[in-house]
Amino acid sequence: MLITINGSPRQVDPSRSPTLLAALRDQLGLTGPKLGCDHGECGACTVRLDGDLVYACLTLTAACENAQVQTVEGLAEGNTLAPLQQAFITHDAAQCGYCTPGQLLAAAALLERNPHPTDAEIRTAMSGNLCRCGTYPKIINAIRAVSDAGTAAP
Amino acid sequence: MSRERTRFVQTTVEVEGRTETRVVEVPAFEPAPWTADTPLSIVGTSPLRVDAFEKVTGRARYTADIVRPGMLYAVIVRAPRAKGTLTAIDLETARSLPGVRAVMGIGDAPAGTRLFKREVSYAGQPLAAVCAESLDTAERAARVIAASLVIEAAPHAVTVDDAIAPDAPQVRKAGNTTEPDIVQRGDVARGLAEAEVTITREYRTQVALHSALETHGAVCEWNDDQLTVWESTQGIFRVRSDVAKALGLPQAKVRVIKDYMGGGFGAKNGAGAHTYTAALFARTLGAPVRCVNDRRAEQTDSGNRPATVQKVTIAARKDGTLTALVLDARIPLGISGWEGGPAQIFHEMYACPNVRTSETCVYINASGMQAFRGPGYVEGAFALEGAMNALARALQMDPVVLRLKNLATRDERADREFSGNRLDECYAEGMRRFSWHSPVSRLPSPVSRLKRGYGVAAQTWPTGGGPPSYAHVRINSDGSVDVLAGTQDLGTGSRTILAQIAAEALGARFDTVRAVIGDTERLPYTGNSWGSMTTPSVGPAVRMAAEDAKMQLLEAAAQMMGLPLVVLSTRDSHIVSTDGASLSFGDLCRQLGNIQIVGRGSRGPNPELAVVTVGAQFAEVEVDAETGVVRVVRVVAVHDAGRIINPALAESQLHGGIIQGIGYALFEERHIDRARGVTLNANLHDYMIPTMADIPAIDASFLDGADPAANHVGARGIAEPPIIPTAPAIAAAVADALGVEVCALPLTPWRVLGALAE
Ligand code: FES
Numbered sequence: 001m002l003i004t005i006n007g008s009p010r011q012v013d014p015s016r017s018p019t020l021l022a023a024l025r026d027q028l029g030l031t032g033p034k035l036g037c038d039h040g041e042c043g044a045c046t047v048r049l050d051g052d053l054v055y056a057c058l059t060l061t062a063a064c065e066n067a068q069v070q071t072v073e074g075l076a077e078g079n080t081l082a083p084l085q086q087a088f089i090t091h092d093a094a095q096c097g098y099c100t101p102g103q104l105l106a107a108a109a110l111l112e113r114n115p116h117p118t119d120a121e122i123r124t125a126m127s128g129n130l131c132r133c134g135t136y137p138k139i140i141n142a143i144r145a146v147s148d149a150g151t152a153a154p
Numbered sequence: 155m156s157r158e159r160t161r162f163v164q165t166t167v168e169v170e171g172r173t174e175t176r177v178v179e180v181p182a183f184e185p186a187p188w189t190a191d192t193p194l195s196i197v198g199t200s201p202l203r204v205d206a207f208e209k210v211t212g213r214a215r216y217t218a219d220i221v222r223p224g225m226l227y228a229v230i231v232r233a234p235r236a237k238g239t240l241t242a243i244d245l246e247t248a249r250s251l252p253g254v255r256a257v258m259g260i261g262d263a264p265a266g267t268r269l270f271k272r273e274v275s276y277a278g279q280p281l282a283a284v285c286a287e288s289l290d291t292a293e294r295a296a297r298v299i300a301a302s303l304v305i306e307a308a309p310h311a312v313t314v315d316d317a318i319a320p321d322a323p324q325v326r327k328a329g330n331t332t333e334p335d336i337v338q339r340g341d342v343a344r345g346l347a348e349a350e351v352t353i354t355r356e357y358r359t360q361v362a363l364h365s366a367l368e369t370h371g372a373v374c375e376w377n378d379d380q381l382t383v384w385e386s387t388q389g390i391f392r393v394r395s396d397v398a399k400a401l402g403l404p405q406a407k408v409r410v411i412k413d414y415m416g417g418g419f420g421a422k423n424g425a426g427a428h429t430y431t432a433a434l435f436a437r438t439l440g441a442p443v444r445c446v447n448d449r450r451a452e453q454t455d456s457g458n459r460p461a462t463v464q465k466v467t468i469a470a471r472k473d474g475t476l477t478a479l480v481l482d483a484r485i486p487l488g489i490s491g492w493e494g495g496p497a498q499i500f501h502e503m504y505a506c507p508n509v510r511t512s513e514t515c516v517y518i519n520a521s522g523m524q525a526f527r528g529p530g531y532v533e534g535a536f537a538l539e540g541a542m543n544a545l546a547r548a549l550q551m552d553p554v555v556l557r558l559k560n561l562a563t564r565d566e567r568a569d570r571e572f573s574g575n576r577l578d579e580c581y582a583e584g585m586r587r588f589s590w591h592s593p594v595s596r597l598p599s600p601v602s603r604l605k606r607g608y609g610v611a612a613q614t615w616p617t618g619g620g621p622p623s624y625a626h627v628r629i630n631s632d633g634s635v636d637v638l639a640g641t642q643d644l645g646t647g648s649r650t651i652l653a654q655i656a657a658e659a660l661g662a663r664f665d666t667v668r669a670v671i672g673d674t675e676r677l678p679y680t681g682n683s684w685g686s687m688t689t690p691s692v693g694p695a696v697r698m699a700a701e702d703a704k705m706q707l708l709e710a711a712a713q714m715m716g717l718p719l720v721v722l723s724t725r726d727s728h729i730v731s732t733d734g735a736s737l738s739f740g741d742l743c744r745q746l747g748n749i750q751i752v753g754r755g756s757r758g759p760n761p762e763l764a765v766v767t768v769g770a771q772f773a774e775v776e777v778d779a780e781t782g783v784v785r786v787v788r789v790v791a792v793h794d795a796g797r798i799i800n801p802a803l804a805e806s807q808l809h810g811g812i813i814q815g816i817g818y819a820l821f822e823e824r825h826i827d828r829a830r831g832v833t834l835n836a837n838l839h840d841y842m843i844p845t846m847a848d849i850p851a852i853d854a855s856f857l858d859g860a861d862p863a864a865n866h867v868g869a870r871g872i873a874e875p876p877i878i879p880t881a882p883a884i885a886a887a888v889a890d891a892l893g894v895e896v897c898a899l900p901l902t903p904w905r906v907l908g909a910l911a912e
């Protein structure tokens with residue numbers, strides 16, 4: 001079965017990987033989506049499915065036929081980082097970095113929906129993505145910076 | 155070659171109250187300390203985290219991202235109850251499942267691994283393991299084995315009260331409690347007699363779980379008799395010695411690699427069941443094996459901050475002068491664990507002539523404790539700082555004034571001076587940033603269900619680090635620089651700051667220096683990244699290695715340039731002379747060809763001084779008096795850690811500590827079902843850690859300055875201090891808001907309402 005991953009159609013066998021997270025990691029070798037809990041509790045596995053944010057650990061591979069999936073690997077164009085990625089670097093918004101791919105996708109989806117979120121809107125939208133290192137204040141700063149810069153595509 | 159230096163010296167050191175004889179190595183030279191006035195251009199600035207690119211692109215490889223050709227997957231089967239004897243287990247059905255390659259049970263692992271024992275002493279204890287071609291298959295087979303377990307149950311004790319009851323079941327053969335560890339100075343009876351105000355409270359703190367987002371895990375691969383271990387760890391050399399010992403291998407045959415890791419917080423300091431399981435299966439099956447905890451295993455059996463019950467008596471004169479501090483603490487460690495309880499901060503935080511602490515460790519049928527960010531001090535500070543705040547209320551004194559009155563001006567526990575301690579300035583700066591108005595003089599809150607309150611608490615924490623730690627600085631033939639040190643970056647930024655220190659000492663441009671860490675085979679030894687020790691331990695070794703390399707570069711340059719050594723120095727990756735001549739490192743090294751310049755550095759002995767990081771935190775809360783919900787509105791933190799190598803990364807560490815402190819204060823608590831002894835909230839949904847929605851405005855900073863008496867870099871550790879005062883500051887603010895104290899953590903709505911109802 002075919003899934004379009006970061007713009008390229010890829011062949012995936014749903015019987016080998018029941019969850020999208022397992023398919024992305026084990027069959028396609030992507031390391032961006034992380035396993036933190038496997039139960040929809042942490043957001044480390046966050047990816048975008050036809051634009052929507054989903055927890056890949058709770059998403060059935062079989063339900064993704066012909067869908068568009070974006071992982072953190074699809075944010076940059078080659079080595080040119082997306083503004084959000086650059087802002088995460090500039091604002092030191094990644095400590096251990098394990099939650100970072102999920103945070104970036106959640107932030108990208110937020111800014112697409114709402115290019116100028118209030119602090120409260122950022123906090124609510126991002127609260128499904130845990131960070132045990134406590135990088136939250138700097139993630140907020142990074143999102144703020146991109147939002148203030150008014151860059152359309154985050 | 156003359157060897158006049160006495161390199162190895164025997165000395166007596168004090169380790170947790172005991173005196174030990176240790177060998178100390180005296181480095182070949184000690185660079186002159188960087189003082190507060192030394193002009194530095196890279197250290198003290200905030201170049202961006204060097205590995206951020208990998209992290210934001212998803213290219214950073216964590217242990218669970220390691221894939222080896224033909225890799226297999228192992229899963230551990232764990233005990234479903236707290237105590238008993240395993241009387242039946244069926245491994246054969248699992249073994250015969252398609253895709254299963256091997257199983258292990260009782261007696262199949264070497265004794266040194268302490269795996270797979272028949273006697274069950276806590277829920278979550280490893281009893282068997284299975285290895286299969288896919289993780290799914292391994293998990294399915296593990297469930298088959300789990301369903302076959304027959305455990306003849308025995309009575310258990312999972313709380314401190316149950317374990318010390320007169321008819322308590324036996325948790326450990328040697329007894330359920332340790333002998334009380336009593337430490338005292340002065341005469342507490344006299345101190346209590348002299349007091350005009352005496353406050354007694356019982357404080358209780360909960361079990362907290364590290365909950366690193368990346369669980370414990372290892373990938374093991376054998377090549378003939380050589381074992382490579384990829385492990386998510388705070389101590390690669392410790393994992394190497396653990397594995398070598400448990401499996402009976404020479405250390406030379408074990409290589410441990412840690413590239414990226416998703417947090418540790420104290421729980422990842424050695425090899426674990428997952429490491430041994432992967433290594434054993436990999437050896438039997440001749441294939442690489444990955445064994446990574448699932449979230450349930452992580453929250454059940456990967457360490458925790460133990461609970462405490464602390465009875466505190468604090469005595470003072472009317473003017474606030476402390477006359478006695480008394481602590482009687484019980485610490486349920488779990489089935490195992492080291493001490494490191496709440497007592498020590500009682501001896502170090504304040505000037506007080508009469509102090510007596512007693513700690514009794516209690517064994518319970520639950521997974522053993524592991525150090526968790528600021529171990530002991532976090533728990534102790536909740537009680538000590540809570541009691542100080544209660545004393546301030548009783549005396550109608552500003553709690554900051556009370557603290558300043560009793561400021562420790564020297565380390566009274568070990569009877570020595572501080573290398574530096576500017577806690578008084580932390581209070582002053584914190585008060586200024588917080589606009590601290592004395593809670594005593596503030597008007598009562600208007601009648602409303604939302605009550606505001608303000609609180610303060612302080613911390614101390616030993617952050618001197620120490621030897622042994624080694625580093626090499628290698629100049630490549632194009633003038634670029636490798637810093638080699640067998641340390642690890644947990645997310646703290648050590649890769650970045652070690653490169654900063656080397657660049658500064660060498661006079662190299664920061665972007666030409668790369669720190670290589672995390673590999674026991676290729677790098678010189680450093681200790682574990684624990685105890686906020688990496689910067690003060692490895693930093694000086696790196697600086698010395700860079701200074702050594704610089705001297706060699708200058709010697710070479712003097713000959714190439716035909717100039718005397720004394721006129722040469724380095725700047726911006728150039729050798730420069732006082733008369734304006736300049737030669738780039740690259741040009742110099744190209745002339746040298748492949749003659750290699752390697753500087754060697756080691757961490758010298760510590761001074762006979764107490765090296766501590768101190769700080770004060772101020773919290774504002776809003777408490778809903780009807781629902782009991784506490785919201786932290788803002789936290790101001792000011793700490794003194796000597797020189798800050800990279801202010802942006804240091805601020806991130808403060809944020810992390812404070813945010814974990816908020817979780818500890820408000821909602822983090824492991825719940826164990828008393829009847830069955832199993833953890834009820836072994837996941838990230840019911841064990842709640844702070845989300846972005848929970849965090850207040852945080853203003854966190856360090857005092858400017860340096861501590862050249864601590865070490866020649868002038869830096870102390872910073873990672874653990876910020877979590878220590880957060881919970882007591884929040885508890886003080888809640889007490890201020892409500893007029894009643896809540897003496898147990900976390901400050902959940904029902905505890906708050908319970909305290910209000912009393
Ligand atoms: S791994 Fe999917 S939400 Fe945690």
Ligand code: FES
Binds near residue numbers: 099367
């Ligand atoms: S940066 Fe470590 S979990 Fe977020």
